[in-house]
Amino acid sequence: MEIDKKELQFLKKELQRAKQDLEDLEIYLEGFFSFLPLAVCTVNPGGIIIDINKAFQTLTGYKSIEIVGKAPEVIFSEKKEIVRLEKEITKKEVIRGLEATLITKEKKKIPVSLSVSIRKDEEGSFIGYFIALSDITEIKKSQEELEGKVRERTKELEDSRKALMNMLEDVGEARAKAEEEKNKTLTIITNLTDGLLVFDINNKILLINPQAEAFFNTKKEDMLGKSILELNGFSNLKPLVDLLKKEIRGIFRKELSIRENLIIEVSTVPMVSKEGETGTLVVLHDISREKTVERIKTEFVSLAAHQLRTPLSAIKWTLRMLLDGDFGEITKEQRDFIEKTYRSNERMIILINDLLDVTRIEEGRYVYRPALVNLEDLVQFVANSYKEEIDKRNLKLEFKTLKTKLPQVEVDVEKIRLVIQNFLDNAIRYTPPGGKITISLKYNKDKKEVEFLIKDTGAGIPREQQGRIFTKFFRGANVIRMATEGSGLGLFISKNIIEAHGGRAWFESKEGEGSTFYFTLPIGKEFEELIKEF
Amino acid sequence: MANSEISPSEVKRLTETTGKVRGAVFQTDAEYVKEKKGKAGLILLERELKKINCPINYESIKATAWYPLGLRIISLLMIKKAFNWTDKEIEKMGNAAPAYSFIVRMLMKYFLSPQRTFKESSKYWEKHYTIGSLEAYKYSKEKEEYILRLKDFKVHPILCPYLTGYFFRMGQYVLPKGGKISITESKCVFKGDPFHEFIMRWR
Numbered sequence: 137m138e139i140d141k142k143e144l145q146f147l148k149k150e151l152q153r154a155k156q157d158l159e160d161l162e163i164y165l166e167g168f169f170s171f172l173p174l175a176v177c178t179v180n181p182g183g184i185i186i187d188i189n190k191a192f193q194t195l196t197g198y199k200s201i202e203i204v205g206k207a208p209e210v211i212f213s214e215k216k217e218i219v220r221l222e223k224e225i226t227k228k229e230v231i232r233g234l235e236a237t238l239i240t241k242e243k244k245k246i247p248v249s250l251s252v253s254i255r256k257d258e259e260g261s262f263i264g265y266f267i268a269l270s271d272i273t274e275i276k277k278s279q280e281e282l283e284g285k286v287r288e289r290t291k292e293l294e295d296s297r298k299a300l301m302n303m304l305e306d307v308g309e310a311r312a313k314a315e316e317e318k319n320k321t322l323t324i325i326t327n328l329t330d331g332l333l334v335f336d337i338n339n340k341i342l343l344i345n346p347q348a349e350a351f352f353n354t355k356k357e358d359m360l361g362k363s364i365l366e367l368n369g370f371s372n373l374k375p376l377v378d379l380l381k382k383e384i385r386g387i388f389r390k391e392l393s394i395r396e397n398l399i400i401e402v403s404t405v406p407m408v409s410k411e412g413e414t415g416t417l418v419v420l421h422d423i424s425r426e427k428t429v430e431r432i433k434t435e436f437v438s439l440a441a442h443q444l445r446t447p448l449s450a451i452k453w454t455l456r457m458l459l460d461g462d463f464g465e466i467t468k469e470q471r472d473f474i475e476k477t478y479r480s481n482e483r484m485i486i487l488i489n490d491l492l493d494v495t496r497i498e499e500g501r502y503v504y505r506p507a508l509v510n511l512e513d514l515v516q517f518v519a520n521s522y523k524e525e526i527d528k529r530n531l532k533l534e535f536k537t538l539k540t541k542l543p544q545v546e547v548d549v550e551k552i553r554l555v556i557q558n559f560l561d562n563a564i565r566y567t568p569p570g571g572k573i574t575i576s577l578k579y580n581k582d583k584k585e586v587e588f589l590i591k592d593t594g595a596g597i598p599r600e601q602q603g604r605i606f607t608k609f610f611r612g613a614n615v616i617r618m619a620t621e622g623s624g625l626g627l628f629i630s631k632n633i634i635e636a637h638g639g640r641a642w643f644e645s646k647e648g649e650g651s652t653f654y655f656t657l658p659i660g661k662e663f664e665e666l667i668k669e670f
Numbered sequence: 671m672a673n674s675e676i677s678p679s680e681v682k683r684l685t686e687t688t689g690k691v692r693g694a695v696f697q698t699d700a701e702y703v704k705e706k707k708g709k710a711g712l713i714l715l716e717r718e719l720k721k722i723n724c725p726i727n728y729e730s731i732k733a734t735a736w737y738p739l740g741l742r743i744i745s746l747l748m749i750k751k752a753f754n755w756t757d758k759e760i761e762k763m764g765n766a767a768p769a770y771s772f773i774v775r776m777l778m779k780y781f782l783s784p785q786r787t788f789k790e791s792s793k794y795w796e797k798h799y800t801i802g803s804l805e806a807y808k809y810s811k812e813k814e815e816y817i818l819r820l821k822d823f824k825v826h827p828i829l830c831p832y833l834t835g836y837f838f839r840m841g842q843y844v845l846p847k848g849g850k851i852s853i854t855e856s857k858c859v860f861k862g863d864p865f866h867e868f869i870m871r872w873r
Binding site for chain 1: 732770
């Protein structure tokens with residue numbers, strides 16, 4: 137067949153184009169093969185590597201010349217699996233993501249992900265396959281790290297679980313113990329002879345024991361959870377609610393008459409835990425019997441004192457008349473005896489008067505008559521009345537007056553004079569000759585009160601007896617020997633008078649060095665209010 | 671063949687050699703030199719070729735383009751001379767060539783089995799050379815050998831070890847795994863034979 141010139145020209149151009157295309161394809165494939173980061177080798181149907189790319193060379197360390205012509209399994213640890221894979225690939229055509237261990241030329245083992253893809257010619261016949269390898273060292277490392285972390289975390293969790301179990305056991309034991317303690321406490325509370333009321337921080341009643349129920353003749357079911365204001369609705373509880381007030385004020389041993397023959401002593405105790413105040417405990421102590429005994433005793437003392445005072449007064453005036461010569465002249469010896477009898481009778485009258493004062497105080501009949509006075513004048517008056525006695529005993533009295541004038545205090549003058557007399561009398565009686573007594577007054581503007589102080593250089597009070605100094609009939613063991621006179625009632629009466637005026641009385645003392653007694657009196661209207669209450 | 675100087679007359683004679691060869695063979699030469707002597711080795715080779723007025727820029731060679739066969743012979747001779755290589759090294763070079771060759775990659779589909787490779791060997795030759803023919807003369811599975819005959823190809827004896835190595839690699843591609851393969855050039859036109867004959871055996 138003849139080919140004309142034009143057709144030949146066309147065929148030449150086509151050939152040239154095909155050649156150019158082939159060259160372009162070659163450059164492209166070369167570049168693609170060099171750049172491809174995935175390590176690929178071509179294996180022929182006989183299971184021989186016939187080509188590798190640059191990435192394969194980099195990963196395995198084998199150059200083309202070294203690996204081409206060899207079987208793929210030589211570069212893997214799992215040789216049998218690779219051989220089996222070669223057999224399977226003709227059926228499966230594509231196998232992806234198998235994990236294998238590559239052995240490099242330097243005998244280094246690298247974990248790889250292996251994929252195999254079959255090759256076919258234009259007629260669809262099997263002509264070999266590609267093996268692609270990707271290094272999964274980092275993935276494996278991360279996986280191992282992750283697994284390590286998971287193992288570590290699992291262990292931690294297991295440890296935590298064990299610890300938690302131990303804690304739960306401990307908590308269980310603690311709960312059982314707490315339950316036991318609670319039961320014990322409840323038993324104690326239930327069987328306590330004192331009544332107990334527990335209020336929470338919001339002043340709602342949390343607990344009431346049977347004794348308290350009995351005191352107020354109520355049932356705890358009706359009271360629990362109620363606020364103090366709501367308790368006001370119970371008539372039996374009204375006296376207590378009035379005493380406690382809305383916010384439950386601090387109370388110490390306050391007497392409360394619930395009904396006839398039932399007097400209780402109320403004290404409140406704040407309940408404080410680590411978290412702070414959790415509520416208030418109200419303790420109700422039945423003092424009915426003590427009060428009855430006390431009343432009977434007071435009545436007896438009062439009766440006895442009154443009965444005794446009359447004959448003592450008669451004796452006093454008879455002795456006075458004898459001493460004054462109303463019944464004729466008496467000898468010196470007779471006078472001495474009668475004078476001694478007179479002084480003893482006087483002491484007895486004073487004692488009886490003191491006893492009567494005490495009974496009046498205890499019966500609440502110690503009536504006060506308030507009047508505005510200058511305390512400085514009152515002290516000065518008492519001090520002057522003792523001047524002769526002080527000189528006689530060779531003592532020195534210093535009354536430190538203030539430069540500024542003290543505000544007046546509203547007091548029962550007679551009673552306060554008695555207090556000052558008692559303090560000064562004690563100081564004189566128990567300070568040895570040559571000693572010094574100092575009196576001073578102070579005005580405390582902030583507290584709105586006047587403070588009285590009397591200091592002596594006397595015998596002092598033994599430390600172990602200081603707690604009883606303001607109780608009835610108390611006399612220090614070290615001073616009984618010094619002076620036989622003294623009823624032991626003066627300080628008791630004085631303290632009661634001061635407190636009845638809204639003041640305070642206290643002392644400081646050291647045995648052998650002397651004592652300092654103090655009292656305060658409020659100024660202004662406080663006293664009036666106190667008198668009303670009294 | 672011993673190393674010898676490439677005289678200008680020899681160069682002239684070789685450039686006049688008829689026939690062409692695919693650029694792929696220059697590329698495989700260059701790859702092997704780089705493999706053995708590094709990039710500097712290739713630069714040295716190019717410089718030596720320039721000295722004899724046969725400059726070859728190996729990087730610009732196209733695998734599928736056709737180049738003068740004489741130039742390829744000069745390339746081989748200069749490699750042997752420049753690096754003082756023996757025929758054995760040239761055989762190794764031939765053996766390595768298929769591993770680098772783009773043409774070989776295209777021909778992979780023929781390397782399916784010893785029989786198929788044997789059968790298609792003439793095609794393979796035609797893809798590389800415009801002169802000469804490779805005859806698949808004999809294949810014996812029983813004797814475990816095949817014989818290739820290269821006819822009408824009397825170009826230069828340096829190609830004898832090169833092709834020996836080359837055909838050996840082809841056998842490695844297809845012969846049973848783990849088998850021991852050997853190849854010999856049993857006949858050579860430069861030894862008075864009418865053609866080149868290569869016998870490949872495997873055990």
